[in-house]
Amino acid sequence: MQYKGSCHCGAVAFEAEGELSGAMACNCSICQRRGSLLWFVPRTRFRLLKGEESLTTYTFNKHAIQHRFCKVCGILPFAEGKMPDGTPMAAINIRSIEDIDLDGIPVQHYDGRSL
Structure with a gap:
């Protein structure tokens, strides 16, 4: 299935293909504060539609x-x-x-704080 998404203001838009089953x-220091729910897909199944110039990047640890x-x-x-096997991922x-029902998507909790 193909999904579309964006940031709040619409300056950044993307699409991703795959099965969103979870x-x-x-709970790492950034994810806990941000509150994201993450779905991992191979980078080849992710496409930035617009907004590269509107993006900034943060790395840590x-x-x-x-x-x-x-x-x-x-x-x-x-x-x-990158995935554990080295495959580029998003x-x-x-x-x-x-247009997704967040309540219908199972969420697995990951202890990133312990890494």
Whole structure:
């Protein structure tokens, strides 16, 4: 299935393809504060439709994940990094996806604080 999403102001828009059967809530120092629900897809199944110039990037700790924020409204629609096997991935904040029922998506809790 194909999903579309954006930041709050619409300066950044994307689409992703895959089966959205669940999301992850992480308790690491950034995710806990941000409140994102993350869905991981191979980077080849993610496409930025507009807004590269409106994005800024934040990294911390091991600098393994590039957290991509809209410079206009501050929303993080996605992050980029690598899967454990080295495959490039996008971590999509499902809260930024259009027309989905968040209550219908199972959420797995991840203890990122312990890493």
